Amino acid sequence: MIYNIPYLAVAALILVGLYGVVFKRNLIKMVIGVTLIESGVNLFLITLGYRKGSTAPIYTSSPGGLMSLPVPQALTLTSIVIGVAVLALMLSFVVYIYRHYKTLDARKIGGEDE
Amino acid sequence: MFFDNLPALAVAVPLFGAFLTPLVSKIGDRARNVFVILVMGLTTTVVFLLVNDVFTNGIQTYVFGGSYQPGETVIRIFFEVDGLSAFMAIIAVVLPLVAVIYSWGFMKKETGLDKYYTLILLMTTGMIGLVLTGDMFNFFVFLEITSISSAALVAFWVNKGKAVDAGFKYIVISSIGALFVLFAIALLYGQYDALNMAVLANSIQYTFLDKMALVLLLVALAMKAGIVPMHMWLPDAYGCAPSSVTLVLIGATQASLYGVFRVVFTLYGRELTTAVNQVSLNVLLSVFIVALALATIVVGVLMALKQSNLKRMIAFAAVAEIGYMILAVGAALSTITVDSNTGVTMLTESGEMALKGGLFHIINDALDIGLLFLVAGAIYYATRETSVNKLGGLARNMKYTTVFFLIGLLAVSGMPPMNGFASKLLIYESTYQINPILAVIAILCSILLLAVFVKVFHSVFLGPKLSVFKDTKEVPKSMLLAMGIIAIVIVFFGIFPELVVNNIVQPAADALTDMLKNGLYVKAVLGVI
Numbered sequence: 001m002i003y004n005i006p007y008l009a010v011a012a013l014i015l016v017g018l019y020g021v022v023f024k025r026n027l028i029k030m031v032i033g034v035t036l037i038e039s040g041v042n043l044f045l046i047t048l049g050y051r052k053g054s055t056a057p058i059y060t061s062s063p064g065g066l067m068s069l070p071v072p073q074a075l076t077l078t079s080i081v082i083g084v085a086v087l088a089l090m091l092s093f094v095v096y097i098y099r100h101y102k103t104l105d106a107r108k109i110g111g112e113d114e
Numbered sequence: 115m116f117f118d119n120l121p122a123l124a125v126a127v128p129l130f131g132a133f134l135t136p137l138v139s140k141i142g143d144r145a146r147n148v149f150v151i152l153v154m155g156l157t158t159t160v161v162f163l164l165v166n167d168v169f170t171n172g173i174q175t176y177v178f179g180g181s182y183q184p185g186e187t188v189i190r191i192f193f194e195v196d197g198l199s200a201f202m203a204i205i206a207v208v209l210p211l212v213a214v215i216y217s218w219g220f221m222k223k224e225t226g227l228d229k230y231y232t233l234i235l236l237m238t239t240g241m242i243g244l245v246l247t248g249d250m251f252n253f254f255v256f257l258e259i260t261s262i263s264s265a266a267l268v269a270f271w272v273n274k275g276k277a278v279d280a281g282f283k284y285i286v287i288s289s290i291g292a293l294f295v296l297f298a299i300a301l302l303y304g305q306y307d308a309l310n311m312a313v314l315a316n317s318i319q320y321t322f323l324d325k326m327a328l329v330l331l332l333v334a335l336a337m338k339a340g341i342v343p344m345h346m347w348l349p350d351a352y353g354c355a356p357s358s359v360t361l362v363l364i365g366a367t368q369a370s371l372y373g374v375f376r377v378v379f380t381l382y383g384r385e386l387t388t389a390v391n392q393v394s395l396n397v398l399l400s401v402f403i404v405a406l407a408l409a410t411i412v413v414g415v416l417m418a419l420k421q422s423n424l425k426r427m428i429a430f431a432a433v434a435e436i437g438y439m440i441l442a443v444g445a446a447l448s449t450i451t452v453d454s455n456t457g458v459t460m461l462t463e464s465g466e467m468a469l470k471g472g473l474f475h476i477i478n479d480a481l482d483i484g485l486l487f488l489v490a491g492a493i494y495y496a497t498r499e500t501s502v503n504k505l506g507g508l509a510r511n512m513k514y515t516t517v518f519f520l521i522g523l524l525a526v527s528g529m530p531p532m533n534g535f536a537s538k539l540l541i542y543e544s545t546y547q548i549n550p551i552l553a554v555i556a557i558l559c560s561i562l563l564l565a566v567f568v569k570v571f572h573s574v575f576l577g578p579k580l581s582v583f584k585d586t587k588e589v590p591k592s593m594l595l596a597m598g599i600i601a602i603v604i605v606f607f608g609i610f611p612e613l614v615v616n617n618i619v620q621p622a623a624d625a626l627t628d629m630l631k632n633g634l635y636v637k638a639v640l641g642v643i
Binding site: 014021027030034037038041044045048069071072075078079082085086089090093094096097100101109110 | 189251254255258261262265266269272273275276278279280281282285286289290293296297300303304307309350
């Protein structure tokens with residue numbers, strides 16, 4: 001049971017994130033929802049890479065024994081970098097939307113004809 | 115040296131060009147435009163050389179950062195180019211090339227064009243990478259590159275609130291989709307310790323986690339491909355983006371569709387005939403895909419009927435066209451059977467034909483819908499008006515544009531002698547043999563599509579000359595050239611469909627059914643099956 005806690009946290013983060021995106025009207029809260037999903041997925045990747053009692057795979061100064069494969073960590077790092085780019089883009093959209101409509105309520109934007 | 119590294123160059127050239135563009139922009143506008151067209155031209159050359167290589171010599175693999183012998187542990191990043199990848203790469207490179215030619219005239223009066231061209235080149239990089247890669251994580255990265263750059267381009271006209279809203283919608287949808295894809299990749303990695311598609315396809319077991327991964331991948335990629343009921347972002351994004359961007363967006367949407375095909379036919383190709391509760395996976399998938407396809411076609415066409423904004427109308431037609439592709443592929447899936455005597459997995463003849471029709475329709479849809487969007491852009495450029503109700507009598511002032519619209523109209527509604535007819539006929543014929551109802555719905559909706567665009571043609575181009583538009587002039591030459599290129603290809607494909615089907619579509623269809631028959635995709639990496 002205790003070893004499943006990270007997976008439960010993953011499920012909780014993703015579900016809370018989805019709730020935020022689907023049910024919240026405030027654009028900032030939707031952005032927070034997306035980042036929560038992202039954190040959940042990153043946590044999942046990191047958890048997959050964990051091996052009990054293993055050390056970092058630095059061959060020159062390793063004490064020997066079990067070493068964990070660094071692929072999941074590398075994936076997570078890449079995913080975090082991409083996440084930052086997405087977050088920056090989404091927030092800059094929100095800034096423009098606020099300037100144009102003077103509101104962050106998803107129901108009140110984008111309804112006009114061109 | 116040059117010819118050995120074609121797959122890497124196909125991605126490296128536009129990527130390098132993208133980051134050089136802001137520097138070249140300092141010299142001058144003309145230098146920048148010429149530079150971008152040259153970079154796109156070079157990319158096109160590289161991709162066509164690669165495609166030629168694949169069509170003559172079979173699957174090409176490329177390993178990044180080292181050598182690799184078949185049979186070693188697969189840990190490096192692979193590009194694996196088979197017939198399907200090559201087919202999609204042609205679309206992914208031709209659309210941006212036409213778009214940058216079109217942009218020369220269309221975007222002339224805009225500011226911030228250095229960023230615009232940088233993003234277009236980045237988007238091209240993303241699309242080409244997406245279709246060439248043989249690595250799941252790489253696939254995710256290119257998916258995100260495409261999403262980020264295209265969302266920024268959708269919102270290019272930031273002074274319009276609606277465009278920014280569409281961009282926001284698009285980035286939320288596509289980043290959530292991409293995160294689902296990443297989650298599915300993690301599920302697969304956790305079980306098989308592999309990210310390489312060929313290795314995964316070889317070892318996949320169809321366990322509970324695999325089923326979860328399949329659902330996540332399909333939902334996320336279908337969302338990005340704009341399949342009903344996950345199409346809400348598509349009309350907004352297509353409608354609000356500048357027309358040149360929309361043309362490239364069509365390519366991005368179809369690259370996601372490529373992802374769907376790759377997952378179903380290659381990744382889960384071995385397991386397609388696995389039965390769960392007496393129903394085999396291919397039948398299950400086929401029922402879902404065909405149901406979604408019919409919904410997509412009907413909703414797309416009906417929504418197109420009631421739009422008054424020209425670009426939104428074409429966007430809904432684009433939704434309907436995507437429905438035709440997955441209808442054909444879904445119908446083909448249902449015909450996969452295992453011969454009980456010989457144990458050979460095969461498709462029926464109509465299934466093969468449906469597959470070919472569906473794939474042929476991908477390239478036709480890109481051209482037809484693309485041409486219509488370019489014409490809509492030309493109308494907007496000349497009149498600054500997008501509402502169909504306020505336009506009229508433009509045929510007198512814009513002769514060439516009218517002809518191009520007429521070609522696009524006939525092609526998109528599947529009238530001979532255009533290319534849309536050639537692929538839709540294949541789809542009708544084959545789906546009729548599989549289930550007549552499918553063909554009936556497909557034909558009816560095609561007729562409705564014709565009605566939609568004939569109405570537009572009448573109200574926009576025909577009728578008395580409106581006084582508001584008496585000074586309207588034909589659009590600049592670069593835009594006419596871009597539309598002309600697509601129109602010529604449309605007519606050519608329509609007159610010689612056999613040539614296209616045999617030379618381009620057939621290898622792609624073979625690549626789709628490869629995992630059922632030979633498993634060459636796996637063999638190219640692992641050395642054995």
